[in-house]
Amino acid sequence: MKKSFGVQTVLYPMPVLIITTYNSDGTVDAMNAAWGGIHNTNQIGICLSKEHKTVDNILAKKAFTVSFADEKHVASCDYVGVVSGHKEPNKLQKAGFTVSKAEKVDAPVINELPVALECFFVSYDPESEYMVADIVNLVADEEVLTNGKIDPSKVKLITFDPVNHKYIGLGSVVGNAFKDGLALK
Numbered sequence: 001m002k003k004s005f006g007v008q009t010v011l012y013p014m015p016v017l018i019i020t021t022y023n024s025d026g027t028v029d030a031m032n033a034a035w036g037g038i039h040n041t042n043q044i045g046i047c048l049s050k051e052h053k054t055v056d057n058i059l060a061k062k063a064f065t066v067s068f069a070d071e072k073h074v075a076s077c078d079y080v081g082v083v084s085g086h087k088e089p090n091k092l093q094k095a096g097f098t099v100s101k102a103e104k105v106d107a108p109v110i111n112e113l114p115v116a117l118e119c120f121f122v123s124y125d126p127e128s129e130y131m132v133a134d135i136v137n138l139v140a141d142e143e144v145l146t147n148g149k150i151d152p153s154k155v156k157l158i159t160f161d162p163v164n165h166k167y168i169g170l171g172s173v174v175g176n177a178f179k180d181g182l183a184l185k
Contacts, residue, residue, distance in 0.1 A: 009035075013159035016069035016167065017046065018077055020092075020099065020108050021057035023085070028092050028099050028108045029053050032069070032081025034160040042135050044119060050126050053085035058131065062121040063105035067113035071156040071169050073097075076112070078167070104137040114141040114155050 015037060020030045031054045039045030044066060048055050058064050069077040076095040083091045092099070099108035105118045119133035144154040158167045 008163075010162050012161075013168075013170065014162060016077060016158050016160050018067040018069055018080060018110060018113060019046070019048075019054050019058075019064055020067065020110055021054050021064045022061055022107060023053070023057055023089075024060060027089065029057055029085040030080040030092050030095070030097065030110065031085065032077055034162065036066070039132050043122065044117060044133050044135055046131050046133075047129055048124075048131050049129055055124070055131070058121055059124065061106055063102075063107045063119065064121070064133070065102050065105070065107045065109050065116050065118050067110045067116040068155065069158050069167075070113060071158055073112055074158060074167050077158075102137070103139065109139060114144045115139070115150060 014034045017033045017036045018030055019033055020028060023029050031052055033046050033048060036044060036046035046066075054064070073096075076097060079095045080091055080097075083094075085091060088094070096112070098111045100111055101107075102109045102116075102118045105120060107118065109116050109118070116139050117135050118137035118139065120136055122132040122134055124131045140150050144151055146154065152170060153172065157170045159170055160166075161168055
């Protein structure tokens with residue numbers, strides 16, 4: 001029998017996304033966001049509270065990057081989420097992150113996180129606090145590729161558990177998409 005929990009903001013797995021922008025003075029800001037995912041073809045959608053410095057930066061610059069958090073950098077990724085850019089201007093350095101300029105957008109890419117999306121701002125609804133952006137480039141470190149493709153087992157991505165407030169490493173391959181179900185036809 002299933003136990004009822006009522007309305008809950010729970011979805012498994014929840015990605016751990018690190019959003020990075022330039023501040024108005026050219027310094028870098030980053031934040032951790034768990035409520036995000038694919039919005040439409042070549043678009044990402046993320047719930048971002050309007051109080052975040054990152055939102056101010058995106059609205060001003062119209063560009064940002066989204067890096068995928070990994071097991072190796074859990075503490076650093078959590079730190080940029082629990083410390084406000086409004087209060088700590090050097091939080092990226094304190095997290096131990098360095099950046100390079102993105103290839104296609106006016107935004108920084110975190111060097112230590114192996115996979116990132118480069119995004120152009122499309123829309124933001126201050127009432128729902130939902131942002132949509134076009135994904136214009138995907139970048140990945142060579143060492144996380146297998147046969148020229150991103151290999152999640154090498155990236156060692158993490159997911160957020162909103163019920164227990166834990167970060168969980170994603171597991172091993174358990175099947176083949178668009179293939180295994182064909183056996184039931």
